[in-house]
Each structure stands twice: as structure tokens, then as C-alpha cells.
Amino acid sequence: MTASLLTQSFLFxxxxxxxxxxxxxxxxxxxxxIAPAYIFYGPEGVGRRLAARFFAAALNCAELGCGVCPSxxxxxxxxxPDVSFIYPEVKDIKIENVREIQRMMSLKLYEGKWRIVVLxxxxxxxxxSSNCLxxxxxxxxxxxxxxxxxxxxxxLLPTIQSRAQDVAFYPVSLLQIEQTLRxxxxxxxxxxxxxxxxxxCFGRLEGLKSAKGKENREQILKILTAVSQSxxxxxxxxxxxxxxxxxxxxxxxxxxxxDFLVLWYRDLLWIKSQGCEEGLFYxxxxxxxxxxxxxxxxxxxxxxxxWLLEAVGLLKHNAHAELTLVATFLRLMGGFGTKEIxx
Ligand SMILES: [Zn+2]
Numbered sequence: 001m002t003a004s005l006l007t008q009s010f011l012f013x014x015x016x017x018x019x020x021x022x023x024x025x026x027x028x029x030x031x032x033x034i035a036p037a038y039i040f041y042g043p044e045g046v047g048r049r050l051a052a053r054f055f056a057a058a059l060n061c062a063e064l065g066c067g068v069c070p071s072x073x074x075x076x077x078x079x080x081p082d083v084s085f086i087y088p089e090v091k092d093i094k095i096e097n098v099r100e101i102q103r104m105m106s107l108k109l110y111e112g113k114w115r116i117v118v119l120x121x122x123x124x125x126x127x128x129s130s131n132c133l134x135x136x137x138x139x140x141x142x143x144x145x146x147x148x149x150x151x152x153x154x155x156l157l158p159t160i161q162s163r164a165q166d167v168a169f170y171p172v173s174l175l176q177i178e179q180t181l182r183x184x185x186x187x188x189x190x191x192x193x194x195x196x197x198x199x200x201c202f203g204r205l206e207g208l209k210s211a212k213g214k215e216n217r218e219q220i221l222k223i224l225t226a227v228s229q230s231x232x233x234x235x236x237x238x239x240x241x242x243x244x245x246x247x248x249x250x251x252x253x254x255x256x257x258x259d260f261l262v263l264w265y266r267d268l269l270w271i272k273s274q275g276c277e278e279g280l281f282y283x284x285x286x287x288x289x290x291x292x293x294x295x296x297x298x299x300x301x302x303x304x305x306x307w308l309l310e311a312v313g314l315l316k317h318n319a320h321a322e323l324t325l326v327a328t329f330l331r332l333m334g335g336f337g338t339k340e341i342x343x
Contacts, residue, residue: 042169045203171200
């Protein structure tokens with residue numbers, strides 16, 4: 001092992017921020033004290049999945065995660081027979097999912113040094129599946145570990161929590177994200193916008209960095225223009241488009257759209273209350289924002305923010321997508337003067 005690998009493996013260095021989590025995992029690797037189960041918790045896109053994959057690679061690599069040996073290569077490409085990722089239904093982890101973990105854990109190691117099973121996400125284990133998982137954790141097979149990916153460890157039963165090692169992941173600084181994006185070749189303004197939109201979670205940018213992401217952003221700006229022009233016809237058209245796109249890309253897509261709308265209203269609030277044009281999420285659209293802020297009252301903007309956040313809650317609870325969108329846009333339109341609404 002080279003001297004640099006003693007400080008940190010190649011793969012671990014690729015995780016942005018998360019010094020505390022990396023230190024904890026690195027110490028476990030160095031001291032060969034691996035817990036039978038881990039709970040990697042933190043917000044969406046913060047790096048929990050990447051860290052789980054890198055940890056599995058490091059455990060099975062002679063150089064603790066070189067990233068290029070056959071074992072690392074297989075794990076990074078989902079082809080290693082001893083490392084499995086289980087993706088249950090988000091809302092209900094069925095007993096079959098946990099039995100699958102049980103079956104995998106009972107297998108002999110095929111070619112690796114450690115068997116790793118990642119349950120992603122593990123937040124919605126019901127009572128039966130929790131108890132089944134608990135049985136595995138009570139008698140863990142040697143050289144095996146389960147990684148539970150979670151938003152919040154308190155979503156899991158205390159009995160499961162007590163048998164697993166918590167590993168916390170936190171949003172990283174926006175400046176750090178902006179610098180990384182600049183290194184990736186993004187222009188200053190785009191890097192600035194994306195870093196702010198990431199809310200400190202680099203993984204949230206996956207969709208946005210792509211051409212598709214740029215397209216989505218343009219869609220959102222079109223909707224905002226239609227809302228500010230009180231054009232019901234256009235709002236209906238765009239709502240339908242968004243819903244169609246979400247059928248392809250999943251409901252997460254709509255939530256992402258709403259995140260952007262919330263950020264837009266945050267900028268309006270910023271301009272209206274602080275009279276400030278700096279520190280905007282949308283610096284490129286400053287002119288449009290200033291015009292809208294002038295037309296809206298502070299109360300309109302506050303209400304708009306509340307309605308958008310309410311819509312996020314409704315969408316998360318499977319409300320009718322198109323109706324939620326249309327109703328929210330019409331409410332926002334009210335701020336621009338209901339008398340001017342045109343078809
Ligand atoms: Zn390797």
C-alpha cells in the first residue's frame with residue numbers, strides 16, 4: 001500500500017465533503033473493525049449511495065479502494081457477485097425484500113473478501129419486515145455487512161438502530177460545490193446557480209447539469225412568464241406538459257420543478273424585502289425578477305411561497321398531479337391581478 005493510501009483511498013477522495021463520515025469509515029477499514037450494519041443517513045443527493053458503493057469497493061480491494069482493480073471495477077459497475085443493491089418500493093418495504101437480503105447473506109463469498117448488501121432506501125420498513133431484518137442483524141454472518149440508506153435514522157425501529165452504526169451525511173458548503181462545478185468546466189454564472197440549487201447536496205444536480213436539466217429550467221421560466229402574464233391557456237398547456245414529462249421521469253421530476261419555483265419566489269422575496277439584487281439563485285433572470293417583484297406585494301410573495309410549499313406536500317402524498325399544478329399556478333396568478341386573467 002502506498003503512503004497516500006494510508007491517509008485516504010482514491011475512491012473516498014471522490015466524495016465531496018463528508019469529512020466526518022469518511023473518517024469514521026476509513027478508521028473502520030484501517031482497523032478492520034467493520035460493523036454488521038450501518039445506517040447511512042442524510043438528505044437526498046448528499047452522497048450516501050456513492051459512499052456505500054465506495055465503502056463496499058474499499059472493503060474488497062487490496063488497496064482499500066483504488067478504483068481501477070478488477071474488484072473495484074466490478075463493484076463500481078454493479079457486477080460484483082458479493083455486493084448487492086436492493087431497491088424496494090419507496091413507500092413499502094415488503095418482507096420479500098428483506099428475505100432477499102437474508103438469502104444473499106446466507107451465501108458463501110464468491111470472489112470477494114466481504115459481502116455487502118445495501119438496502120436503498122430503508123426508511124419504510126414495516127413491522128414484519130423490520131422484525132425479519134432484526135433477525136439477520138442478531139446473528140450476522142462473518143465478513144458481511146448491511147448498509148441501510150436512510151433520510152432519517154428515526155424512521156427505523158430503535159432495535160434496528162441499536163444494532164447498526166450511524167453514519168451521518170450533511171449538506172456541504174455551496175462554495176465547495178461551486179468550486180467543484182468550476183473545475184468540471186461550468187461557467188461562473190451557471191456554477192453559481194447550480195451550487196445554490198443544490199442546497200448543499202451535489203447529487204441533486206445530476207439532472208440539472210445535463211442538457212435535459214437546462215431544458216427543464218427553461219420550461220419553468222416559461223411557466224413563470226405565463227403566470228405573470230395571467231395566461232390561463234398557457235398555464236394549462238405547460239401543466240399538461242409537466243405532467244406528461246413526470247410520467248416518464250417519475251414524480252421526483254415534479255418535485256424538482258417545484259424546488260425551482262420555490263427558489264424563484266425566494267428570490268422575489270429577497271428583492272422585495274431586502275431591496276437586494278445580489279445573492280440571487282437566478283442572477284441571469286434578474287431583470288425579470290425585478291419586474292415581477294415590483295408588481296407583487298410582499299404578501300403576494302409570501303402567500304406564493306406558502307402555496308408552492310403546500311403543493312410540494314400534496315405531490316409527496318400522491319395528490320392528483322395536474323390538478324395540484326393548475327390550482328397552484330392559478331393561485332400564483334392571483335398575485336399578478338385576477339382581473340387581468342386572460343384565456
Ligand atoms: Zn481496487
